[in-house]
Amino acid sequence: xxxxxxxxxxxxxxxxxxxxxxxxxxxKGRPTLVCGGAGCGKTLLAMEFLVRGATQxxxxxxxxxxxxxxxxxxxxxxxxxxxxxELIARxxxxxxxxxxxxxxxxxxxxxxxxxxxxxxxHAIDSISAKRVVLDTIExxxxxxxxxxxxxxELRRLFRWLKAKGVTAIITGERGEGTFTRHGLEEYVSDCVxxxxxxxxxxxxxxxxxxxxxxxSTHGTNEYPFLIDENGFSVLPVTSxxxxxxxxxxxxPTGITRLDAMLGGRGYYRGSSVLISGTAGTGKSSLxxxxxxxxxxxxERALYFAFEESxxxxxxxxxxxxxDLQSWVQKGLLQFQANRPTFAGLEMxxxxxxxxxxxxxxxxxxxxxxxxxxxGGNETEVxxxxxxxxxxxxxxxxxxxxxxxxxxxxxxxxxxxxxSSLIDxxxxxxxxxxxxxxNRGLYVLKSRGxxxxxQIREFLLTNHGVELxxxxxxxxxxxxxxxxxxxxxxxxxxxIMHEQxxxxxxxxxxxxRKVMEAQIASMRAEFEAQEAETLNILGQEQARExxxxxxxxxxxxxxxxxxxPNQHKRG
Amino acid sequence: xxxxxTGPKSVPHTKxxxxxxxxxxxxxxxxxxxxxxxxxxxxxxLKNICEEHLAGRYKIEVVDLLENPKLARGDQILAIPxxxxxxxxxxxxxxxxxxxxxxxxxxxxxxPRD
Numbered sequence: 001x002x003x004x005x006x007x008x009x010x011x012x013x014x015x016x017x018x019x020x021x022x023x024x025x026x027x028k029g030r031p032t033l034v035c036g037g038a039g040c041g042k043t044l045l046a047m048e049f050l051v052r053g054a055t056q057x058x059x060x061x062x063x064x065x066x067x068x069x070x071x072x073x074x075x076x077x078x079x080x081x082x083x084x085x086e087l088i089a090r091x092x093x094x095x096x097x098x099x100x101x102x103x104x105x106x107x108x109x110x111x112x113x114x115x116x117x118x119x120x121x122h123a124i125d126s127i128s129a130k131r132v133v134l135d136t137i138e139x140x141x142x143x144x145x146x147x148x149x150x151x152x153e154l155r156r157l158f159r160w161l162k163a164k165g166v167t168a169i170i171t172g173e174r175g176e177g178t179f180t181r182h183g184l185e186e187y188v189s190d191c192v193x194x195x196x197x198x199x200x201x202x203x204x205x206x207x208x209x210x211x212x213x214x215x216s217t218h219g220t221n222e223y224p225f226l227i228d229e230n231g232f233s234v235l236p237v238t239s240x241x242x243x244x245x246x247x248x249x250x251x252p253t254g255i256t257r258l259d260a261m262l263g264g265r266g267y268y269r270g271s272s273v274l275i276s277g278t279a280g281t282g283k284s285s286l287x288x289x290x291x292x293x294x295x296x297x298x299e300r301a302l303y304f305a306f307e308e309s310x311x312x313x314x315x316x317x318x319x320x321x322x323d324l325q326s327w328v329q330k331g332l333l334q335f336q337a338n339r340p341t342f343a344g345l346e347m348x349x350x351x352x353x354x355x356x357x358x359x360x361x362x363x364x365x366x367x368x369x370x371x372x373x374x375g376g377n378e379t380e381v382x383x384x385x386x387x388x389x390x391x392x393x394x395x396x397x398x399x400x401x402x403x404x405x406x407x408x409x410x411x412x413x414x415x416x417x418x419s420s421l422i423d424x425x426x427x428x429x430x431x432x433x434x435x436x437x438n439r440g441l442y443v444l445k446s447r448g449x450x451x452x453x454q455i456r457e458f459l460l461t462n463h464g465v466e467l468x469x470x471x472x473x474x475x476x477x478x479x480x481x482x483x484x485x486x487x488x489x490x491x492x493x494x495i496m497h498e499q500x501x502x503x504x505x506x507x508x509x510x511x512r513k514v515m516e517a518q519i520a521s522m523r524a525e526f527e528a529q530e531a532e533t534l535n536i537l538g539q540e541q542a543r544e545x546x547x548x549x550x551x552x553x554x555x556x557x558x559x560x561x562x563x564p565n566q567h568k569r570g
Numbered sequence: 571x572x573x574x575x576t577g578p579k580s581v582p583h584t585k586x587x588x589x590x591x592x593x594x595x596x597x598x599x600x601x602x603x604x605x606x607x608x609x610x611x612x613x614x615x616l617k618n619i620c621e622e623h624l625a626g627r628y629k630i631e632v633v634d635l636l637e638n639p640k641l642a643r644g645d646q647i648l649a650i651p652x653x654x655x656x657x658x659x660x661x662x663x664x665x666x667x668x669x670x671x672x673x674x675x676x677x678x679x680x681x682p683r684d
Contacts, residue, residue: 098648100646106662107673108664108665108674109666109668109669110667111650111651113648114650115652119647119648144649144665
């Protein structure tokens, strides 16, 4: 938001998330209407606004309660860690319980609400209050006759509150088709916040929406909120943009051959990994491998288990040679096990947020995701996961999710339709051949890395997960004993083949030897002949020389003058 | 207005009237906020009603909340003017300027409710 613009002065509520949505808090010095049905948390929101104001912002507050006595209120919020008695003693807060009982009141003519004004004014002045809560002023309509007078007086009250310069929260019960039953929004129009409490398939979720905020931008979505032992917290996570930094660092999967399938180096740090597969395909085992590998590197892993208890997981993983217990004891691995039905999605999300913030893990495992789907709440589950994935990515935490694919549905389809949120998706599937089921593993997708497109057979051994090449040939993909049989067959064929080659080699060698012997004998024959021929030639030459000499000698003896070579030519 | 509304203050009344057999004393407290026309009207209406129906056994206190704002809390006062019947028990509250005598009498339990 540009800084130079003059912004509406705001009173921070100190309530987690609400200040983010409202861009700093409620309009300072003006009344805000908080409305919603019964039990949706109006009173608590208002009370926390006062308590935080008094404790964090040094703004004392007056709580004018029309429905609960000061004693009840004090008790109710004590469970949230708010000590109202102490605040009242320190003159940081005044609680004024206004009791109206219609049956005890007789109306005999014109009246006004000056008494209320004086009471409130006195309470404000006694502690120099900056904040006021009227909870819920609509009780006046049932407690006092003559709505016309009341309306005029309420209008005057809100003007008076503004003139007093106090930041006020007026609560109102949700009416049909209107924000409040008696149309308070007509008078309090600067800021309207609607709270909602919905139960879907027996799981309830609370939502907050800023309907209106005059003179200020604000988040317009419905934001889930929670009321827990720390009070109110709104989760404005959906407002997050896609601005997470992407890490180039890689972390091993815990299974060497799986690392190899993922470009040789495993997952990206801070990425989201989904393992989907039908029942019993080894999803949790992969998760345990990943967790154990992280712990071996000295990192912390947080394991959210929604179907099995921690001790059950540890026992099961011990059977495949993964000792999770020692990591738990070393404090590197933490389990958070809850039934999905234990709380609403928002509650789960917030509990996850809290656990993550407290434990600061490098990897988070959610096993399994789709147990959250109860009835038709897939959109909400998806929204929740989106926020969880965003949150993890913001914090550079690698998220590892498992998802159970129900039999019959397409394997590439997850129930939660979250594939778009997932960076690396591994698919485990049953391969049924020759009366047995075996597990196969594919890398369905893996963003940003060269990954294997091959299926691997996935074995659960007593020393962990092993990946094997499957047999791919004329008979299709073979796994398990079919693969073993095929491999044995191939091996036999191979041996036979090798023997054949050996035999042929020997044959050839033999032939070569025969050939070489033949060549040797021929050469010997030739050499003998050659020697003989050379001998004859030598004798002939010697004889000729001898003859020539004889002729010369004869010529000399005859005294001939002819040259010997003339004789030769003729 | 004869009585200055300055805090709880008893308003003396004439003792010449005949008291009823059941001599319950009515302790009435009228809450006002300054001397507004409504307050003054309420006071004079109250005076008249008491003289007529409760002569000799009533006591009126007028509380001006502008001077004693703290007192608004004790009697749970919101509307002005408010008349509180402190005695006899149970406590009754009557709001408005008391111009409807019948409703005032009902409020004070001097007339049966219909």
